[in-house]
Structures are given as C-alpha cells and as structure tokens.
Amino acid sequence: MKPITILQPQKTVFGSGCIQTFVDDYLSLGHRRLFILTAPPILPLIEPAIKQLKDNGVNVEVFQNILAEPTLNDFNTILSIAREFRADSVAGIGGGSVLDIAKLVAAFIDSDQKAEDCFGTGFIKKKGLWLACLPTTAGTGSEVSPNAILLDERDKLKKGIVSPYLLADTAYVDPMLTMTVPSKVTADTGMDALTHCIEAYTNKFAHPAVDIYALQGIRLIAANLLRAVKDGSDIEAREALALGSLYGGLVLGPVNTAAVHALSYPLGGEFHIPHGLSNAILLPSVMKFNRSANLRKYAEVAIACGAPVGKDDNETAQNGVDFICELSKAVGIPQKLSDLNIPQSAVDGMAKAAMEVQRLLKNNPREVTEQDARDIYNSLY
Template sequence: MNFQGIFDFNLRTNLLFGEGSVAKITNVVQKEGFQRVLVICDKGIQQANILTFVTDELERSGAEYVVFSDVEANPTTTNVNHCMEILNRFQPDFLIGVGGGSPLDVAKAVSLLATNGGKIEEYEGIDTFEKDPLPLLAVPTTAGTGSEVTIFTVITNPETEYKLTAGGKRLAPKWAVMDPELTRTLPPHITAATGMDALVHAIESYTSTATYPLTETLALEAIRVISSNLRQAVFNGDNMKARTAMLYGSLIAGVSFNNTRLGNVHAMSHPLSAMYNVPHGVANSVLLPYVMTFNLPAAPEKFVDIAKAMGEYIDPEVSMMENAYTSIKAVERLAKDVFIAKDFSRYHVKKEDIQTMAEDAMKSGNVLVNPRKTRIEDIIALYEETVGESAGNEAQLVTE
C-alpha cells in the first residue's frame, strides 16, 4: 500500500443498511419535516410491487407524494425533462429514487435541476452547479450500481447518442436506505448483470491510479464478497445471506470508486449503451477480461491481489505474471457461470461505429486514471476484439 500524499475521502450519504431498513423512511420524512415527496422509479419497480414498500412508509409519515415511473434503462434527457414537468407542477420538498442505477441517476439529475434550473446537458462535468440539490433519499433495489452513494449521474442524450456525466460532492444522495429484502425478487439475469457491474467497479477502483489505502481496502473486500456470493444470489434469489452480501459488496465498491473513479471498461461501456442500448452491467462484464488483459502488464501485482480476493490459488513456484493472469480466468469463469453473454454479437454493433465510440470513450475522465496509459488506437483495438465479426456468443443470459 502506498501511504504517500494526501487523500480526500468522500462519503456524504447517511447509510441505513439491513433487512427491514425500508421502514426508516418514515423516520427520515418526519424528522426532517418533509411534506411533499416525489418518488422516481421505473415500470418494473411498480409491476413487481416493490414500490409499495416505499409508498406504505410515506403514507405512515403523513406526507403527500406523487410517483414518476417513466424511467427507462440507460435513462435519457427525455426522461429527466418529463420528470421535471411533474416536479414543477407538484413542487416537492423531497425526492426518493427507487430502483437500479437508472431511476437513481434520474433522481440525481432532477435534484440538481430542481434548484439550479436549466437542462441537465448544461451541467456536464464536475461541480458545474451553484446551488445545493433538492434533498434526495436513494433506495437501491439492485446490488450493482453503487449509485446510492456516488456523486455522479450519467444520462444519455438520444439526439447525439452520447452519455453525459454530471457530478459533484453535493450531488450524492443525502440518505440511502439499503434493504436486501427489496432485491429478493430481482430476476436472475438482472442479478447477474448488476452483480458483474459491481465487480467491475471494485476491480477498476482497485487498479485506478487514483487509489489509496482506504479505497484499496474497500475494493478488495468488495471483490471478495461479490465473487463469493454472486452465483448463490443468481441461482437462489431467496438466499438472503447471499442477497445481503451482494448489496453490501455493491455498496463498498461504490464507496471506493466514488473516490477513485474507474477505468477503460466504464469509458468504453458508456458509448455502447448510448448507441446500442447494451445493458450497462452486460457491457461492463463483456469488456472486463479484454481490458484486464490490456492493463495487467502495467500493474501485475494488483492483479495477483485480485486473484487472491477471488479465491484463486497463488502458486509460489511460478512468476508474478502467471499468477496475475489467473485473475482474468476467474472473472471469465464467474461471468460464464452466471450466463452473461461473452460478446456483443446479439446487439449487432457495427464495426463502422467503432471510431465514433472510441472518440466518445476517450472523453471520459475514467481513461485518465486507467492503470495503463491509453491512446485512442488502444480503445479502437479493444472494441475490435469484442465486436469483431468472428466473435462467438456461446453463453446466454439466464432469462431472455
């Protein structure tokens, strides 16, 4: 561990974690004196009756509330604008985001616009807004995004097919209620994809050039917890020990990368999601082994640590490099075991779009902290490996 220099650790969110913690929403609303609440979610949350966990608490609190449920996967500026129309009519003093990363990202964007005005496109970058966002409580229903503690929101502009990132320390939710019971009915394929997303967060945070001892400790623990519980959560959703562990692993991975940023996997996944609507977790999972292979020579000792955290045997009789490569095999085996597609052939990504995607990826600040210095030619080569015409697709998602 490198203890040189000064680090600024950020965690602005009050965490309420554990089975039954959703009941604490009433306490927050009443203690803070909130009267009017806008709840932001997606249709799946409503259809699965997960939303009632939250609305029942709001009814107990005595606060008025309305629900905006038109958030789509890979949320767009259109979603944000429509939600703002509801907000401007209802004039809430409190926001609650319920769901995976998409509803939580829309909730963050709306919290920013509620007090600063304008369009979310005007706030790309870090600390580009002046006024504190409207208070926000996040209720994650997946174990993957870490969005309940992060200072970023990622929104797609459908006109330009570009994912913009807005952020700042004040954008993190003020509260996060993390009740693993709300993840119990998550379908296997979403459990798998979001779980792999959380693993990518941990691995990229651990290998980031901006990491330091505290974030390294969190990232390695997240790698250990996620890799030893994801299979169980996918194949038995009622296994609450595994569900709780996955939610915890996702949380600490989010706390870690919130302070370090990520790397080339996330830089490259955003254009794929924006242009081809590839689910974020799937995009990250497919890209991960390729980017790990690219990065490994720059920090082999870190990849040995990752292998150890994933339960791999480290052979003292072989070289560091050989042991480091076992981390990639472990990642590939985990993705295969939970039936994540191993390439993008099902999404019909066009090779002629690689140049545009690479240019967009290079705009990401994540490239700057990737452990291996990266040129646009490198990104192009990595895309070509994953979307080439000869790429196979033997693995299938658990649930189509």
C-alpha cells in the same frame, strides 16, 4: 501518502428491512411533498411504505416510467413533472438509472442551471432538495456516489455529471428490495459492481483509504454472485452482493473507474446496451490489456476473487483474469459484441467515441489509444 477526499451521504443505513427506517426517518423531518422515482416491477415492494407515508399526511407523487438508459430529454421531462408537483423532497427507489435521475431532480428542481451545462466534474452550484436513495439492485452503488449518468442524444454518448451536491442525504440499502431481481439483471448489475471495485483498486489514482472498500467488495461479489444468480432467494448471497455494491459505490467519488466504463459508454449511447451488461462484457478484455501495467495489484485482485495463487505475480494475475472470464460465462454474460447485435463495422466509431471519455481514461493504469480501443473491441468478435 497523498491526500484524498472521500465523500459520502450524511447517513447510510444498511440491512434487511431498513425501508422501514426510511419511513420513520422521513416522518421525523417535517417534509410533506415527496416525489418518488421508481420502476413498475418495484412498486408492489414499496406500496406498504408509501401507504404509511400517506396515512401520516405526506403528499406522495410516484413517477415510475424511467427507461433503463435515460436521456437528457427524459430527465428534463421528469424534472418538469417534479416542479409541477412542487416537491419539497425526493426519493429514488430503484436501479442505477432511477437513482441517478432522482439525484439530478433533487439537484436541479430549484436551480437556474441546466443539466446539459453540467456534464463533467464540479459544475453544479448548490445543494438541492432533501434526497434519499434506496437501491433495488446490487450494481451501480449510485446511492452513495456523487455521480449521475445521462445519455446525451446530441452525440449519442453517455455522459457523467459529478458533484458533491449529488450525494444523497441518506442511503438506505435494504437487501430485501433486491430479492425479486431476475437472474439476468442480478448477473449484469453484479458484474458492474465488481467492475467498480476492480477498476478502483487497479486505478492510476488508487489510494489505501479506498483500497479497503474495493478489495472487500471484490471478495464479497466474487464469492456470492453465482449463488445469487442461481438462487435469487439466497438471502446471504443477496446481502453480500448489496454490501459489495455499496463498497463499489463508495470508491466512485474519490477514485472512480477507468477504461472499462469509458469503452462501455458508446455501447449504451449508440446501441442502448444496459450499463451493467456493457461493463460485464468488456471487463475481461480490459483486464487482459491492463494486467501488465500493475502485476502486483492484479495479483491481489486475483487473490481477493479466490483464484489460485501462481508461482509469481504474473501467473497469479493471469489466474485472476481467467477467474473473471469463467465467472462471466457462468452467470450468463454474452462473450462477444456480435451476441449483442453490434456489427464489427461500428468499432471505429465506438473507439472514437470512447476517446472522448478522458474523464475516466486518465485513471486507467495503462494508456489507452484509439487503436487500443479498436483492438479491445475487435477482440470481442
């Protein structure tokens, strides 16, 4: 069995109400200038925690104007604000974009490096400030991954920075913070987390030490996503999705994703389609393309989803693709790129841009050519 490295935060806390654990832990550290990144809908949920911190002498600066698809320029502006505040610690409390920016702020605030010089894997030189990540969606798994994504305006393409120095010191996964997430966001982010798990499990570099997270993540999300979309107050479904998303995040470092994510980047970069929605609309088509490359693995994905077992792996794998298609429809994911106002004339440019994301395409179980990328995009019209 080949060696594999699984990177995780030093500490991960999971469970409803664990935002209080974050407060207690923070107060024990001795830091006194906390830069919190969040978003306006989340602020009411975390005001009691912020008050506790302030009442105990912590100087808290809250930045909440993070866009859904943050750009390199957005990040540099926020970094300047954090430097002016003289932060000695950082907390990200929000969805994937918020957490990614928090990770990058902590890494670069005291660094002479620039984010634009660190796109790719392994370019950050040193650990940054103490960092906590508290996800408020069950989607990206960013709280436990060494990855962060920014939109590079120079070529309208989303790019990843990957480094062990982007790992949070502590992740606090509190499902109660996801209870007010709207059904559409629940659907988009849940499909994103499901994509992480499916792409990791069927990946060319999949590994038994990671498969266990990926399979359990598939089981949890497939069984609970529709429940949470239909009833956001279903705490059991919310907890299951939060745990499934956490597992999806844990697979990103050692194995990472593949063609779904690579093909989704141009949708976000050029047309500003949210990351989760981009993955959700592409997932069934890429699964159809990949299925023949590893029928056994795709059959096991189908079984984890609860799809019917067929007479052989081929039939079972197809049942899994069908299940994902039906789940996508049931939770309200658009089924065509035209539904997102992306003209078919953009396909050639998107295919060319997707081929630049070899960091992920090299993981795909089946080689993806530029023509294959065109065909996958065109199948969605």
